[in-house]
Amino acid sequence: MSDLHKYGATNPHGVLHNTLVLDLTQALAGPYCTMLLGDMGADVIKIEPPRSGDQSRGWGPPFVDAQSTYFLAVNRNKRSLTLDLKTPEGRAILQRLIARADVLVHNMPRLSSQRETGIDSETVTALNRQLIYVAITGYGSSGPWAERPGYDMVAQAESGLMSITGEPDGEAMRFGIPLADMTTGIHAALGIVAALLAREHTGRGQVLDLSLLESHAAYLALPASALLNGGELPQRVGNAHPNIVPYQLFKTRDKYITVAVGTPRLWERFCQVLGIEDTIMRDKRFATNAMRLQHRAELIPLLQEILLQRDAETWLEALRAAQIPCGPINSVPEALTHPQLVERGFIVELEHPQLGVLKSLANPVHFSATPVTYRLPPPLLGEHADTILQELGYTKMEIAQLRADGVV
Known part of the structure; x- marks a missing residue:
């Protein structure tokens, strides 16, 4: 014990x-x-x-x-x-x-x-x-x-x-x-x-x-502020972000991944990883986040077409090497065996009087x-x-x- x-x-x-x-x-x-x-x-x-x-x-x-x-x-x-x-x-x-x-x-x-x-x-x-x-x-x-x-x-x-x-x-x-x-x-x-x-x-x-x-x-803090102060009615955007583009799920050759491109520098790195620094990155429609948000419907299919050309792990390895926040869509079993969570002791064991060893999720505050x-x-x-x-x-x-x- x-x-x-x-x-x-x-x-x-x-x-x-x-x-x-x-x-x-x-x-x-x-x-x-x-x-x-x-x-x-x-x-x-x-x-x-x-x-x-x-x-x-x-x-x-x-x-x-x-x-x-x-x-x-x-x-x-x-x-x-x-x-x-x-x-x-x-x-x-x-x-x-x-x-x-x-x-x-x-x-x-x-x-x-x-x-x-x-x-x-x-x-x-x-x-x-x-x-x-x-x-x-x-x-x-x-x-x-x-x-x-x-x-x-x-x-x-x-x-x-x-x-x-x-x-x-x-x-x-x-x-x-x-x-x-x-x-x-x-x-x-x-x-x-x-x-x-x-x-x-x-x-x-x-x-x-x-x-x-x-x-x-x-x-509702963010959508409420958009409505109360900006007059913008919040809408469903699925697995995308209402204010940042690209910040969503993308399908690769074998499965989905998440990509969070939240700053101008990350956008540059993202374009470099995808090999589009001389094409899409130079397109004035996509020069700033505000422009990318305005032209989301045009940009996302272009990015999706490129990401479909390789498997998830290949993209994740390249994106991580460029310090771009990204990750796979883990199942619950995959999440509970995530190496970072395992290293930080996320699953704890307690001795139950009837059940023997009982597993529980740790308190996230260290x-x-x-x-x-x-x-x-x-x-x-x-x-x-x-x-x-x-x-x-x-x-x-x-x-x-x-x-x-x-x-x-």
């Missing part, structure tokens, strides 16, 4: 060492956020409903010995405690945890449900004024759509991003992953770390209100002084209940009674 596992629930060298995070979220946005915090050393307690747990535990196939790979992907570095928050006893346990916690994250949109389970902001912040309270919902905690349920697919559609994704003459397309969920999780983690830093100066916690819709719509660690595998449902309850002062007899009553 790697020494990365030796620290247990918290990492004494991590940025968030001695930070207790209560994770009452399900699915992806919240769990991804809290996993990032756990990687950075926080003690994350995942609070789940008894018997059913996080809904994503049942999302599949694929399953590995009844464990959903979806759940396994975003729940490492957490301890699991099952609590029935509809019971007074369950809420009492939660209140003890809140009194000790630094952060609470939930994704329950309805205020009535929040109050029923004791996780509304008024109740929680009254128990702990230093707590960072984080609500992740589909549409945010205010406005006419505040209590509507939200999922990634809907956020992708309503944010406007799907409308500019896909081929010009095709349909709008969703991303190949739940990007709205994951970007919201990243924004939430960033906000939490900033709020913890602010607390160091003020001594007070605060409420963070995030929505899938806003987090995803925020990625800290020089406070490295991330991978201490705990994704937990079994309620796996750490006894330990956590004992930390709160419950006796073995009291814990047994809580189990008998279905509270945990």
Whole structure:
């Protein structure tokens, strides 16, 4: 077993060492956020409903010995405690945890449900004024759509991003992953770390209100600026770039490659590699990026005709030698064995109590002084209940009674 596992629930060298995070979220946005915090050393307690747990535990196939790979992907570095928050006893346990916690994250949109389970902001912040309270919902905690349920697919559609994704003459397309969920999780983690830093100066916690819709719509920064400031309506351009030419996929003799020619110097080098420095490069229609953008429909077929004459690896070798950003279209298996990712330890292994060695993608942030660690595998449902309850002062007899009553 790697020494990365030796620290247990918290990492004494991590940025968030001695930070207790209560994770009452399900699915992806919240769990991804809290996993990032756990990687950075926080003690994350995942609070789940008894018997059913996080809904994503049942999302599949694929399953590995009844464990959903979806759940396994975003729940490492957490301890699991099952609590029935509809019971007074369950809420009492939660209140003890809140009194000790630094952060609470939930994704329950309805205020009535929040109050029923004791996780509304008024109740929680009254128990702990230093707590960072984080609500992740589909549409945010205010406005006419505040209590509507939200999922990634809907956020992708309503944010406007799907409308500019896909081929010009095709349909709008969703991303190949739940990007709205994951970007919201990243924004939430960033906000939490900033709020913890602010607390160091003020001594007070605060409420963070995030929505899938806003987090995803925020990625409209470039097309929104073009529309709001330049009056240009964004359009789908497929695998090309709306502002830079050539910056897209090209078909070679055997397969597609990507080429990103983002500067005048790169354009010169690109033309030299293709052997067109005395022809296309001297054509006034293509002299600047603005001109190339204007004459995209004329330029791209000329370049495509040349690139079809050799295979992908031959072109990539020549382009890389000229320091032109380029690459193949890797499949997922090819990406996961990319030599650069392998060298930087992108796949990590954790020892799971039922599954044995479990593989996971590493946190992409490399800290020089406070490295991330991978201490705990994704937990079994309620796996750490006894330990956590004992930390709160419950006796073995009291814990047994809580189990008998279905509270945990």
